[in-house]
Amino acid sequence: MPRRTATLLTSVLLLIGMLCAGVLIQVPYAEMSPGPTVNTLGDHDGEPVLSVDGEETYESSGHLNMTTVRVTGINYRMNLLEAVHGWLADDRAVVPHETLYPENVSADQVEERNAEEFTQSQESAKVVALRALGYEVPEQTVVAAVVEDSPAQDALHAGDAIIAVDGTEVTEPGQVAELVTEHEPGEDVVFSVVPAEQAQEAMNGGGELPEETSEVTVTTAEAPDDQRAIVGIQAGLAFSLPFEVDIKLADVGGPSAGLMFALGLMDRLTEEDLTGGEFVAGTGTIDDQGVVGPIGGISMKIIAAREAGAEYFLTPSENCATAAEHVPDGLTLVEVDTLDDALAALESIRGGDTDRLTECETAG
Template sequence: MTRRSATLAVAGALIVALVAVASFFNLPYVVYSPGPVEDTLGEWNGQQVIRVDGADTFPTEGVLDLTTVGVTSADAELDLLTALRAWLDPDRAVVPRELVYPEGTTAEQSRQQNAAMLANSQQNAEVAALRKLGYDVPEKVVVDAVVEGAPADGVLEPGDVVVSVDGTPVAAPEDVVDAVTAHEPGETVQFVVDRDGEQLTEDITTIAADDDGRALVGFQPTPGFDLPVDIQIGIDDRIGGPSAGMIFAVAIYDTLTPGALLDGKHIAGTGEITADGEVGPIGGIQQKIAAANHDGAELFLAPASNCDEAVEGNNGDMRVVPVETLDDAVTTIESFVAGDTEDLASCPAS
């Protein structure tokens, strides 16, 4: 064997050894990848994704995709080689683990949190769409969860509607928090709640919070709404998080209005939505743009506050347009379908 051959053999062996050792190193990062897309105007498991009872519905035409991000599972470790491959892939991203999974978060806790955020986004989408259509959708305060062993445990139940606190009607969760924390620990708070149509009056004695000593009774109030129309949204239960809210709202609006909003176009997007129709930022915008582009979408609706990040998105020929509200999303689609695109704003990626 020549000296050159020996050197190459040793170098090759060292590289193999380094690769083998690197595969055992776990890093405090996770990988974002383009995830699956779901057509919110289509079907899931043989049923329409958007199902409505109590109002007229109209035929839709086209594809309206919600986009997702694949993320390393909370119970999986990321090795160096996998991280390097992701770092070299323009459609993927390596991000610090604690930004996605706070320390101590289990896979089941992450799943439950994402499911809760999805349910909240669906509710907000329903309310935003109905309000855009002119429906009156009154707000209410609902008991979301009761802390085990707290004063409210066994007195209040998830799903109770909080009517008043100390005789004062409440309209938002903040009203409940302010009324309770106005007391000193050990004082009694009177709640009137509606449970399955029956009003109950309950007196609960407060205790001191561990962190700051404020008075509390131990339940989580959350916004609720009395919807005049029954809307059901059915999608793959592996999808979670709040980022499909804006697309859900557009799909509901299209389903409840005459004429096909998309007119056969393939459109995708992402964004949280409030009950008032405001579109908020999300994570993984670049991976969602790539997913939509790979699926053949022609237009991508992105939260305006994510627009700068979209510059790295693999959008191909797909146009990426920023939106701030549900109204923006609908008018953008209308303009795109009509071919009036000169005045449409674009994120840097388009």
């Protein structure tokens, strides 16, 4: 065999071997890519994303798109070839697997956590939007969760309204732990509660809880990490909305759509278009005080937004520096810290006064 042919054959065989190795070798990485964007003012799968029953709503000509990121599944293992392709691509991000999926967390636990965060983001968005529009939204401290095999199991239940602990009136969730830890482990704590079903019915009817309460005694245990007295519950807030608000968006999880849900709801309840007909997208968590928090996958979300047609992107301030390093042409990144910041930005956009916008800048 001629030397040139032998050399070529050897090179081809080496290349085939390297490609096979690249396919067979698994690496501990996961991949993120741009996901779908959904207009919170429009329909998704034939149904309105935001629907209101019991209050007048208005149509909007603009867009307030929430954005998503596609990620490889918890059980998927990338091969070396896929990882190299992702590293070289502009619209992909390859990150260590544990960045998205911490060790000792199952697929079911990830799905459950994402669903819980999505539900909580919807509730916070509703509350902060309605309060910003001047509606009364009463709140009540409740049992948010009961730890399995804890002293409170079968005694207290998720949704129970906590009126008092040891006779001391409870006005906010943080008080519950403070009052419990005044005890020594093994001592009894008396909770005055309105059972979950009655509390839910009362909250839905306008927020007035019945005066009669049930007294529930729970014997405290010792916390596993220190000597604190605990009963094994997490306290939270339940809210009484003045009318029904429904958010329908399947196959989406996590808390990052909170800001856009809040803005979408405000737009539906406001006669004037908040966007002035412009295409605005964005992301960010939101709490019931209107504070906007950072999210993951920002570089993928701004790509998705621009591909969908967005010209402005509302960006949590803590994500601004990273986003500004990868901003697509034609997209203006607007920095926001609060719901009020986002509303002020929309006012500038619909008024054509975009010089007033606070744009994201790189860290340097």
